[in-house]
Amino acid sequence: MPKWGELIDLSPVAALVNIVDVLLVWFVFYQLIKVIKGTKAVQLLKGIFVIILVSVLTDVFGLDTIGFLMGEVLQWGFLAIIIIFQPELRRALEQLGRGRIFARTNVQENEERERLMTALTKSVSYMAKRRIGALISIEKETGLSEYIETGIPLHADITSELLINIFIPNTPLHDGAVILQKKQIAAAGCYLPLSESSFISKELGTRHRAAIGLSEVTDAITVIVSEETGAVSITAAGDLDRNLSMEEFETRLRKVWFGSEPEQVEHSIWKWGKKNG
Structure with missing residues (x-):
C-alpha cells in the first residue's frame, strides 16, 4: 500500500x-x-x-x-x-x-466417491440377484429433510452390508425408502411423494411411482430394485431409466450423482412408453 x-x-x-x-x-x-x-x-x-x-x-x-x-x-x-x-x-x-x-482434498474426494459407488453397486447387485425390493434416494442440492422426518433416523455410514440388511424382507425398516444425505444414511422407512402422472405404466408399482414423484419435486436421485423381477432402475430429473444392467447402472449413477446433468435426449414420458411397449 x-x-x-x-x-x-x-x-x-x-x-x-x-x-x-x-x-x-x-x-x-x-x-x-x-x-x-x-x-x-x-x-x-x-x-x-x-x-x-x-x-x-x-x-x-x-x-x-x-x-x-x-x-x-x-x-x-x-x-x-x-x-x-x-x-x-x-x-x-x-x-x-x-x-x-x-491435491489432498481431490484425492480424498475421489476415494470417498469410489467408496460410495462401491457400496451402492455391491448392495444393489446383491438385492437384484435375490429380488429384494429396495428404494434408495440420494439428496443433492434440494434438501430432503421433510421426507427424512417421516422415517427412522440412522445417521450411519454408507456400507453395502447395512443397506442390504435394511431391505431384508420382514425386518422393521424394509418398508419405505432409505435416504442418503451428506455421505451418510440419514434415515430408513421414509415416505416419498407418489407421482400422479397418468403416463406412468400400470405395471410399475409403488416404489417406482414414489421414485418418480420425488424426482418431479426435487433434484434427488433414486435407485429402485424391483421385488417382483429384480430389475434395477434409476430416476433423476424426472426421467426413469429401467431394466439397467449393473454396468449401465454404475455408469448412469456415476453420471447423475457425481458427473454432469442427466442427458435430456428423450422426455421421460416417451421413455416410459417405448420401454413398456
Whole structure:
C-alpha cells in the first residue's frame, strides 16, 4: 500500500500486478478452505468469526469490558490454536513439503466417491440377484429433510452390508425408502411423494411411482430394485431409466450423482412408453 503523500501507480502493468496479487490470495484461501472442509477446523473458523464479530460490535457500541475480554481472547487465541491443532498443522506442513497440500482434498474426494459407488453397486447387485425390493434416494442440492422426518433416523455410514440388511424382507425398516444425505444414511422407512402422472405404466408399482414423484419435486436421485423381477432402475430429473444392467447402472449413477446433468435426449414420458411397449 502506498504511504500518505505518495503517488499511486496507475500504469497498466501495476494494475495487472495488483489483479494477479488479489487473485493469488483468493486462490490460496479457496484451496485452504477445501483442505479444511469436513474437518473439525471448520467449527474453529466459525468460532473465530463469531469472536471477531463480537469484537467489532463492542467497538461500535463502546462496550469496554467485553472489548477487553475479546482482545485477550484474540491475543492468546492464536497460541491456543497452534497447541490444539498441532497434529493438523504438522500434517499440512508435511504435505506442503511433498507438494500435495492442495491435491489432498481431490484425492480424498475421489476415494470417498469410489467408496460410495462401491457400496451402492455391491448392495444393489446383491438385492437384484435375490429380488429384494429396495428404494434408495440420494439428496443433492434440494434438501430432503421433510421426507427424512417421516422415517427412522440412522445417521450411519454408507456400507453395502447395512443397506442390504435394511431391505431384508420382514425386518422393521424394509418398508419405505432409505435416504442418503451428506455421505451418510440419514434415515430408513421414509415416505416419498407418489407421482400422479397418468403416463406412468400400470405395471410399475409403488416404489417406482414414489421414485418418480420425488424426482418431479426435487433434484434427488433414486435407485429402485424391483421385488417382483429384480430389475434395477434409476430416476433423476424426472426421467426413469429401467431394466439397467449393473454396468449401465454404475455408469448412469456415476453420471447423475457425481458427473454432469442427466442427458435430456428423450422426455421421460416417451421413455416410459417405448420401454413398456
